[in-house]
Every structure is written in C-alpha cells, then in structure tokens.
Amino acid sequence: MMxxxxxxxxxxxxxxxxxxxxxxxxxxxxSYGAGxxxxxxxxxxxxAFAVAAQTVVVIAGGIDLSVAAMMAVTSVTAxxxxxxxxxxxxxxxxxxxxxxxxxxxxxxxxxxVVTRVPDIVVTLATLFxxxxxxLLILPAPGGGSADWLRSLIFGTVPLPVLPAAVxxxxxxxxxLLVVLLCIVWIPLKRxxxxxxxxxxxxxxxxxxxxxxxxxxxKILAYAIGGLFGAMGGLSLTMSTGIGAPIPGPYLMASVAAxxxxxxxxxxxxxxxxxxxxxxxxLRLARTVLTLLAIDPNVTAIVEGTILVAVVMFGAFIAMxxxxx
Amino acid sequence: MSIxxxxxxxxxxxxxxxxxxxxxxxxxxxxxxxxLVLVLNIIQPGILNQRWVGNTIKFAIPLALMAGCxTMTMLTGGIDLSVGTAATMxxxxVATQGAIHDPATAMLMALVPAxxxxxxxGIGVGVFRVHPLIMTLGTSLIGVGCLQVYQRTVxxxxxxxxxxxxxxxxxxxxxxxxALLLFIPVAALLIFIQKRTGFGRLLxxxxxxxxATRLAGVKYWQVILALYMxxxxxxxxxxxxxxxxxxxxxxxxxxxxxxxxxxxxxxxGTSIFGGRGSYTGTIVGALILQVMITLLTVLQMPEGARxxxxxxxxxxxxxxxxxxxxxx
Numbered sequence: 001m002m003x004x005x006x007x008x009x010x011x012x013x014x015x016x017x018x019x020x021x022x023x024x025x026x027x028x029x030x031s032y033g034a035g036x037x038x039x040x041x042x043x044x045x046x047x048a049f050a051v052a053a054q055t056v057v058v059i060a061g062g063i064d065l066s067v068a069a070m071m072a073v074t075s076v077t078a079x080x081x082x083x084x085x086x087x088x089x090x091x092x093x094x095x096x097x098x099x100x101x102x103x104x105x106x107x108x109x110x111x112x113v114v115t116r117v118p119d120i121v122v123t124l125a126t127l128f129x130x131x132x133x134x135l136l137i138l139p140a141p142g143g144g145s146a147d148w149l150r151s152l153i154f155g156t157v158p159l160p161v162l163p164a165a166v167x168x169x170x171x172x173x174x175x176l177l178v179v180l181l182c183i184v185w186i187p188l189k190r191x192x193x194x195x196x197x198x199x200x201x202x203x204x205x206x207x208x209x210x211x212x213x214x215x216x217x218k219i220l221a222y223a224i225g226g227l228f229g230a231m232g233g234l235s236l237t238m239s240t241g242i243g244a245p246i247p248g249p250y251l252m253a254s255v256a257a258x259x260x261x262x263x264x265x266x267x268x269x270x271x272x273x274x275x276x277x278x279x280x281x282l283r284l285a286r287t288v289l290t291l292l293a294i295d296p297n298v299t300a301i302v303e304g305t306i307l308v309a310v311v312m313f314g315a316f317i318a319m320x321x322x323x324x
Numbered sequence: 325m326s327i328x329x330x331x332x333x334x335x336x337x338x339x340x341x342x343x344x345x346x347x348x349x350x351x352x353x354x355x356x357x358x359x360l361v362l363v364l365n366i367i368q369p370g371i372l373n374q375r376w377v378g379n380t381i382k383f384a385i386p387l388a389l390m391a392g393c394x395t396m397t398m399l400t401g402g403i404d405l406s407v408g409t410a411a412t413m414x415x416x417x418v419a420t421q422g423a424i425h426d427p428a429t430a431m432l433m434a435l436v437p438a439x440x441x442x443x444x445x446g447i448g449v450g451v452f453r454v455h456p457l458i459m460t461l462g463t464s465l466i467g468v469g470c471l472q473v474y475q476r477t478v479x480x481x482x483x484x485x486x487x488x489x490x491x492x493x494x495x496x497x498x499x500x501x502x503a504l505l506l507f508i509p510v511a512a513l514l515i516f517i518q519k520r521t522g523f524g525r526l527l528x529x530x531x532x533x534x535x536a537t538r539l540a541g542v543k544y545w546q547v548i549l550a551l552y553m554x555x556x557x558x559x560x561x562x563x564x565x566x567x568x569x570x571x572x573x574x575x576x577x578x579x580x581x582x583x584x585x586x587x588x589x590x591x592x593g594t595s596i597f598g599g600r601g602s603y604t605g606t607i608v609g610a611l612i613l614q615v616m617i618t619l620l621t622v623l624q625m626p627e628g629a630r631x632x633x634x635x636x637x638x639x640x641x642x643x644x645x646x647x648x649x650x651x652x
Binding site: 065137301 | 454458465466
C-alpha cells in the first residue's frame, strides 16, 4: 500500500511540476494558451513514443540504445514508401512499418538472448546497424507522407457538445498518443506477459526458477519497445512530412524521462504514466527557456545539463536502494 | 582450461585454436591484416606502394589515438563516447584561437574544455555511478551545445590552423609520416601505463572485479576520475593532430571516428566488459579498420553499408570473445 502511495505521489509531484511550468510559461508570455499547448503536444509526440519504448525495455531490466536509430529507420521507410504513392497505399504502409519495428525490436532481443552479450553492447551495435540501414534507404532527408496521416496530428478533436474554447485544449496529437499507448500498454500490463516483464526485471534468476520463460519475455519486451519505436518513427514522418536518416536526440531524452518518471534503471519498478508525464515536463521546461528569450544553443546546453543531472540523480537513487 | 592444459595433445583442434587465439590475440590479427592487404592488392593491383602505406598510416594514427581512449576506459568495463566531442572541441578551438593567439597558447587553450569534459565524466561515473555510456553520451551533448555557442562568438575572427600542426598532420620525412613523432611516444606511454604502472594494474583490476578491488581498499572514484580525464586529454591531443591532417574546421570533425574507434579497440582484443586487452592489439585493430575502409571505398560501398558492417563487427567480435572466456 505504501509503495503504491509513494508511486502515485511521485506522479502527482510530476503533474504539479508540469502545472507550475505551465503557469510560468503563462506569466512570461500571457498569450501562451491552447494553440501553444497543441504545438507542445505535437513536439512531444516522437519523444513520448521513444520514452514508451525505453520504459518497457528498462522495466524488463535492459536498456535500448538503438531507440533513436529505430525511429530513424522506421521513419525513412515510411517516408520512402509513401513518397508519390496514393493515399490508400499509406493504409498498407502504416501496419508494415509497425510490423517492421516489432520485428527489429525482436531482433534486438534475440541477439541479446542468443549471443549472451549485455543489452548495452548489443543495442549499441544495432544502433549502428539501424543507422546504416536508414542511410541506405534514404541517403538524404526526403520522401513523403499521406495527407490523411498528417491530418491525424494537426488540429483539435471536434467535440460537438463542448464550446470551441474547451475543445481547443484537446489537440488530436494528444488523443492519438493516449489511444496508442493505452492500446498497447493496458492489455500488456494486465497480461501474464506484462507480469513476466516485471518479474525478469526485478530478479531474472528468481523469475527463471519460478518458471517464467525469461528468453521469450525478454525478446517480446524488446519487440514491444521496437513497436513503440516504430510509432515514434511514424509520428516523425507525420509531423515533418519527410523522413530524415540521422537519428534525433531521442536516446538521451528517453533515458532521462524514464529516470525522472520513477522507473528504476535496472528494472522491475515503475509504470508508463510517470515517464510520459516526465517527458512533457522536460519539453515544457525547454519551451519556458525559449520563452525567456534564451539563445537556442544555450537552451541546448541547459537541456543537456538537466538530462545529465537527472540521470546522475537516478543512478544515485539506484545506488542507495542497492545499499539499503 | 585446466583439463586442456594438462593434456594438450588430446584437446580437439577447435579448442586448441580457440586457446591459441585467446593466448596470442595478436597473431590472428596480424594474419587478418596481411590477408586484407593481399585482397586489396588483388582487387586493385599496384595500389601497394610506399605512398599508399604512408597514407594509410597517416589516417590510422588519429583513429589509433582515439581507440586508445576506448582501450583505457574499456579496461575498467567502461566506454567513452564523448571523445568525438572532446577532440572536435580541441580542433575547433585551436583553429579559431590560432588566428588570434600564438600556436602554443592556442593549443593549451584547446585542451582545457577536453579536460573539463573528462572531469565531469569522471565525477558522474566514479562518484554517482552512472553507466559510462550514458554519462559520456550526455556530456558529449552538452559539449556540442557549448561548441555551437562558442562558434557564434568567433564567427568573425576567422580560422587559422597552426603551421606546426599541419606539418605534424600532413608532413612526410624520409617516407615516414611526421605524425609518428607524436604517435610513437604516446603509444609507448600508453603501453607503459598499462603494463608497468600501478595505475594500469588498477584499471585491469577494476575491470576484472570491481567489488573485490574496492574491498581491497582502492579508491574507486579517484582511479575513474583520473582515467576519464586522461582519456579526454588524449582525445584532445588527437583532435589537434586531426585538425592538422584535415585542415578544415567543422563542428563535427572527429564525430565519425567515435564508432570506428570502439570497433578498433574491440577488434584489437580489448574486452568491452573490462579486464582484458592491450594497446598493441588496438593499434593493429586500427590498421585493420583503415585498410578495410580503403577496401570498402575501392568497392564503392555506401556510408550506410559501412556503418552496418562496423556494427556487425562489434557484435560478432564481442560475442566471439565471450565464448572464448566462457570456455575457460
């Protein structure tokens, strides 16, 4: 009971932090409102999927360094397939890319299980391989995106009963994010597989001895991570309309958000909600810095420092909990 | 190990080859190097001349220096991905400050940010126990940000690479690249540190069994801090040399070498888990990679395929070493 309370307390604290940052944004710039919230959500979208991918893998006791490269390769695949193709064709592209992410994630897991090389080395190697694959698919940013796909994340959800002032606060991107995360996460968390993922994360040997299929669970955890990565890649293509083969800054951000969201590096603890709120907090902090009219390059330094500090803090907490 | 050691004549051939490879990792590496050069000579007859050898060595030296950072950090089970940023910062600063100050001052100024990166890495890894990979990735992000801010302050002053660095980077004396003047002492120093000093033994000890080393009274964080600062300093020196070789300052000068340097150390027999490896192997590893890069260029392989190949090499070699260690 105490643990649940403490975990909810952590999430509540993050929400309070988010609200405080939002108020700060409004104080700095009184016109900061619904429209800006919408653009914040669409900027968060790829980050949120990267965080979701990292969260599942970290809970299972691993770490996925290839998450940004996975997004790049799925994004360029989607963009290359949709370039010049019909709107209906994109209906086939989306499941194909999701399947591809799932398969590539599973490949990560299979390599870890078969070679017995630690997660961090395997995913470092696959990071380079996926990066190379992305460059082979599209040597330079390009490709295209179906219009209906792009319209999924722009604009607001039309709710007929409510006045426009209220619906303005429900951007489509937020709806898409919540729906996609819930479709994967809620059944997962309630299934035997979800329980196994937590089990191998907290103690692999104990899980093995209690009859949990460790190898299969690990492969599936990475595969689900890959699926989220593919969603992130698609959201990149959706928001920019093209695919870029160079991975964005999603790896470091995902690790920091996972730590800030209360998931312990090492596995077995935490949920998806905390890291998702954490990534909103981190992006909003960036917006506040921009609103303060700080040079964008300095913002990058401050952001990097925050990320490093958060990761250091997380490692410190993990060390403390190991000692006690 | 103990069974096959007492009755070597009964050991199967495969196991004997494995044992030989784990005991003398340099021999198969040199065989591989010679084979690659032969293949290259068959594909492109006549490429094997003094000029090509000199050029290969010239480009392999920066790679070997950077792989030296990886070798040292990997001995403790770590890795240093911020070396690309440290080297790039040193190179960019020496080129821009070279236009204002005299070369010696510019070079000293260039090494300061590299040392700062190493200091932060050392504190993060040694005191806060962040995984080295994540820590060094984070500091390299911060470093790139700082470099971008710095770039805007010096955009008007232009750039000038000190003549000494150009002489060192591109010059050739009696058929030998001048860079060897820097590389041979540095390589000797690295090998000396690894084989003959207490610090070097501590690195192996930490990589082998960190807990036992700490219980034996070693101040873990001091060793790690010194290690990461040394690694960044080496990266800074490499950046200076690389600037002299490339002669065009850019904000991502040494970044492409990071991955290759990890691959060079891994191919050279340094275990990414710590406790095993030597700089001699890394030097051969860097030469192998440099020849391989020429080979891929001759075969007109695109950049993407090259990266995929390097990733596959790192994974395959690490898995192979793991099997060899498991057998012991």
